Amino acid sequence: MNLNVHPLPSSALAVRTTCPYCGVGCGVQATPLPDGSIAIAGDSGHGANAGRLCVKGSALGETLGLDGRLLHPQLRDAGGALRRAGWDEALDKVADGWRAIVAEHGPESVALYVSGQLLTEDYYIANKLMKGYIGSANIDTNSRLCMSSAVAGHKRAFGEDLVPGCYEDLEQADMVVLVGSNTAWCHPILFQRIARAKEARPEMKLVVIDPRRTATCEQADLHLPVKSGTDVWLFNGLLCYLALHGAVDAAFVTAHTNGLDAALAAAHVDCADPLAVAKICRVDPKDLLAFYAAFAATDKVVTAFSQGVNQSSAGTDKVNSIINCHLATGRIGRAGMGPFSLTGQPNAMGGREVGGLANMLAAHMDLDNPLHRDAVQTFWGSPRIAATPGLKAVDLFQAIEAGSVKAMWIIATNPIVSMPDANQVQRALEKCQLVVVTDIVEKTDTNAFAHVLLPALGWGEKDGTVTNSERRISRQRGFLAAPGEARPDWQILCQVAQRMGFAGFDFGAVHEVFDEHARLSGYRNGADGEGGGATRRAFNIAALAGMDRRQFDQLEPVQWPVTRLASGELAGQQRLLGEHQYSHPDGRARFVATAPRAPAHRPDAEYPLILNTGRVRDQWHTMTRTGKSAKLADHVAESFVDIHPQDALLYGVREGELARVSTRWGAMVARVRHGGGIARGGVFVPIHWSGQTASDARVGALVNPVVDPVSGEPEFKHTPVRVEQFRVSWHGFILSRGELALDGVAHWTRIQGRSFARYELAGRNAIADYSAWARQLLAVDDEQADWLEYEDRSAGVYRAVHLVDGRIDQCVFLSPRPDLPSRAWLAGLFGHEQLSEVDRVGLLVGQPIEKGADTGPTVCSCFGVGRNTICDAIRGQNLTSVAAVTACVKAGGNCGSCVPEIKKLLVETRVEETA
Ligand SMILES: Nc1nc2c(c(=O)[nH]1)N[C@H]1C(S)=C(S)[C@@H](COP(=O)(O)OP(=O)(O)OC[C@H]3O[C@@H](n4cnc5c(=O)[nH]c(N)nc54)[C@H](O)[C@@H]3O)O[C@H]1N2
């Protein structure tokens, strides 16, 4: 597979780099092959993954092609069309525009909205430009939507944003509690590390706290299906239980903490009685007590959490209610225990190190601390320093709509899709005087609103560092030449800064940026520093300063803080807080009194259900990269609304059909599904589909813009919603080697196939002449075209196949119901150079003639193994374990991401047989 990319001459051998997706931060080996493709493998020398990759990481090679890339700067002309421009013109447009707006309206009238997918060096420059030179803190990041509650919770408890533990702790623990985390799908390699540890020590307990029964639950000893939004009750109840049952470590609490009494008093108000807590959380009291008892009795407990905790109007309190339980039992700073925030994006942590959020300063310093402001400004030698916090993401887009912020530069994030109340974001950008977007892709929902589009280097092309969930700094290394005119993000930012007349951005190469960042981390840091003890910060990588390009290129993954040993070698640190030196002025950790409160908007008669949103296994966010891979497309091909069968009955929607899902903020269309382990009263919709991949499946438009009062993180997991039938007169799909325009179709989704695009369709119009309709949609105007068709007008069934030189080129299938032929079977036919007679007959009758040709929906993306294949093997060969399934049909034998689903199929197939 030639990707049309150009490997760097120096990278004929494997290049060691880091995966650009989740916060696990796996090491990757990328090897350019003679045919122009890139072989991807796990880096066995990397501490995060020891050579393993999940399915998204393994498919990286398929996402590197240049199709759809933004390769040149573009400017919108007066008529509203984008045109290609030179870099000079584009950079001037940004710099002049910003200078003029700042001159007229002040520094608070411009803003940056950046991303946890930037490299640390990019992020450092963005933050320096805004806070030190523009002089405003109006820089926020999509980490506001992701980790800001964890950041705020850490700061309240520890005085600094610290993740004390490391991945090994999750293996060494005797009990791992996963709260609001679908780890099996979202942090797959870390999940596999936990699963392996559990296999080796079956006595190790795994508890999952999540309203849905997710793939993560397949491996759990206990699943607590908490009612959405009730985690604070649950952990306050645990704190009370620990106190009542003598599980508090009094010596630790006395020596190292403050505030237990107040926290306990707050918890006692509503949560002293486990039975009452069980009722509020809607979990079985026996299960709740079993969890409390196991937590009390187990010393080595890790409580890992992600978006079910952070993305809540009580997100920060949820975080602190968890940390409170660890502080009460002294379970922190030692091996195999601690609260553990699982970071989402590859550089969520790097962003925190450079102070990317609107209420932070660089190098773990605080915006509201005058000593810190002075330290940063003096170090930068900058003309000014922001003194008040900037606007947080939701407020920022509201300020744009209100008109006080007039220029917005968006980098490496797609807010028209990913923000709550996303239609508001659209209104804001429509109104904004100057919208600049830097991206790697030409067409995104956000780019559609840009006045200036700037092309950035993407993964494999750019160079720098990222930090994973366990504070491990790793290099991302380039192995591909810059495509088109794309430039690294840090450089684009520096070039605009210089054009605005700012000194301090004269970096010749990326290692120089890293060097400055490393030096700042050590500046006035520590009891002996000029700033005195008040500025002691745990984040210190000054030992990494002074590297030349070669040394930077050779930098091995290392966990901060980093010190240089007497031998001259660098040493990272696996765990923090072992000495229990917390960053509050008194050196103690703080309990936070958390009073439970319900989400702001609750279900009512009009919007009776709760909308929960999140991720699927094989896609990454708005799909600008994973959406290019056919291997990743099949596991979940379309957006869906997962609903309990009884609720489906109640609201008149049927599995497999389309539903209109609406809230007070917006509406979308999604396929109805069961089987996602959803409890009654809730629905789940994935976040990945945008205006580029579907006609109307952008769930961000539905999400309420309520935020946590401390962190400003949006409540993505809880919006009152209504689900109703989306009436159509026909369902259909097309597979086509060429791209199609689908104007006039009521609902469509585009799915990447191996050598074709697949479109799932539904229409409201009555089709008078099927043949004419199909030929027009497929753009086949040649009367002589090799065209097979079948029509049953009375049944409303139609099939047509367009052949070119005996090979299938396009096909379309229609039916009044969604009972259409197997896409997996048809996709297989696109691999045939010539269609056999049997295949032609199959196409006309609408089903495969040969047995086994319909493999069913993909379960194992690595080997493309479908559900039918696996279930047939389980039944036919009497298979009873995942290992046996793997041995028989290969599924599960590579990345292991599908193992929880194979487990589920083993159970379901056995149940079927005994039924
Ligand atoms: N495949 C894949 N992996 C990813 C990503 C991706 O796009 N795709 N994105 C990455 C990023 S940026 C992030 S932030 C992480 C997110 O990783 P996760 O947080 O694991 O993922 P989500 O699916 O957003 O949500 C996690 C779970 O929270 C549950 N939940 C909802 N409400 C509540 C509640 O009130 N209480 C509790 N306890 N649970 C609740 C949901 O049902 C869901 O299963 O994933 C990272 N990894």
Ligand SMILES: Nc1nc2c(c(=O)[nH]1)N[C@H]1C(S)=C(S)[C@@H](COP(=O)(O)OP(=O)(O)OC[C@H]3O[C@@H](n4cnc5c(=O)[nH]c(N)nc54)[C@H](O)[C@@H]3O)O[C@H]1N2
């Ligand atoms: N409803 C709902 N919404 C959510 C969430 C949820 O759970 N529910 N989760 C939230 C969370 S946790 C997150 S992290 C966000 C993620 O949401 P986004 O950040 O908006 O999603 P991405 O698709 O990752 O957007 C990254 C963009 O950067 C581009 N890009 C990739 N590499 C580079 C690069 O090197 N340079 C530049 N300049 N651009 C690049 C990509 O093409 C893409 O357009 O979504 C949030 N939104």
Ligand code: SF4
């Ligand atoms: S777990 Fe998967 S997505 Fe996450 S870093 Fe590793 S390979 Fe990449």
Ligand SMILES: [Mo]
């Ligand atoms: Mo995230």
